[in-house]
Amino acid sequence: MKRLGVLLSGRGSNFVAIADNIAQGRLTGCEIAVVISNKADAAGLTAARARGLKAVAIEARGRQRAEHDAEIIATLKEHGVELVILAGYMRLLSPEFVAVFRDRILNIHPSLLPAFPGLDAQEQALNYGVQVAGCTVHFVDAELDHGVIVLQKAVAVHENDDAHALAERILEQEHVAYSEGIARVVSGEYRVVGRRYVKG
Numbered sequence: 001m002k003r004l005g006v007l008l009s010g011r012g013s014n015f016v017a018i019a020d021n022i023a024q025g026r027l028t029g030c031e032i033a034v035v036i037s038n039k040a041d042a043a044g045l046t047a048a049r050a051r052g053l054k055a056v057a058i059e060a061r062g063r064q065r066a067e068h069d070a071e072i073i074a075t076l077k078e079h080g081v082e083l084v085i086l087a088g089y090m091r092l093l094s095p096e097f098v099a100v101f102r103d104r105i106l107n108i109h110p111s112l113l114p115a116f117p118g119l120d121a122q123e124q125a126l127n128y129g130v131q132v133a134g135c136t137v138h139f140v141d142a143e144l145d146h147g148v149i150v151l152q153k154a155v156a157v158h159e160n161d162d163a164h165a166l167a168e169r170i171l172e173q174e175h176v177a178y179s180e181g182i183a184r185v186v187s188g189e190y191r192v193v194g195r196r197y198v199k200g
């Protein structure tokens with residue numbers, strides 16, 4: 001059973017989708033050991049507690065990144081976490097954090113990377129005029145939204161879409177994609193070859 005540690009900052013709908021998939025047997029081979037937020041009032045923490053999961057707030061305010069990250073790393077280790085799941089975690093990880101959990105941190109980003117990294121990816125996609133948008137589950141490395149791609153899902157852009165409507169449709173796919181991506185990683189059947197994540 002792989003032990004997951006979830007990091008989130010807000011709403012936590014991706015976390016909820018993963019937790020529900022695990023609880024209902026659609027995502028197997030892993031369990032959520034702890035949910036950590038840098039915001040004490042994150043809705044995701046309330047959702048975690050409602051599901052009987054360990055939920056911890058580690059506020060970042062007024063602290064150096066390295067010091068804050070060290071406390072998160074300690075909490076993840078304390079709970080035996082083997083795979084870190086970033087689910088709307090709105091802080092950059094320190095290089096130390098990435099090094100400690102090298103190849104063991106996943107993120108989901110609401111675009112088809114390498115297009116539109118960073119904030120407001122859905123709006124960036126609309127403004128650019130792409131007709132196919134989507135989401136990407138990827139490993140986290142030292143560069144923003146850059147690590148090896150585990151899985152992507154495409155979403156059509158509609159002519160009357162605004163950023164909100166597009167984000168909603170992408171989010172529906174995120175809720176499916178993240179669990180499928182985690183399943184790939186947990187299965188142990190995939191490996192990284194160059195930048196590709198391949199079976200066998």
Ligand code: GRF
Binds near residue numbers: 010012087109110
């Ligand atoms: C999602 O759009 C995700 O792709 C991005 O942040 C958002 C988090 O939403 N990284 P939620 O907190 O999981 O509802």
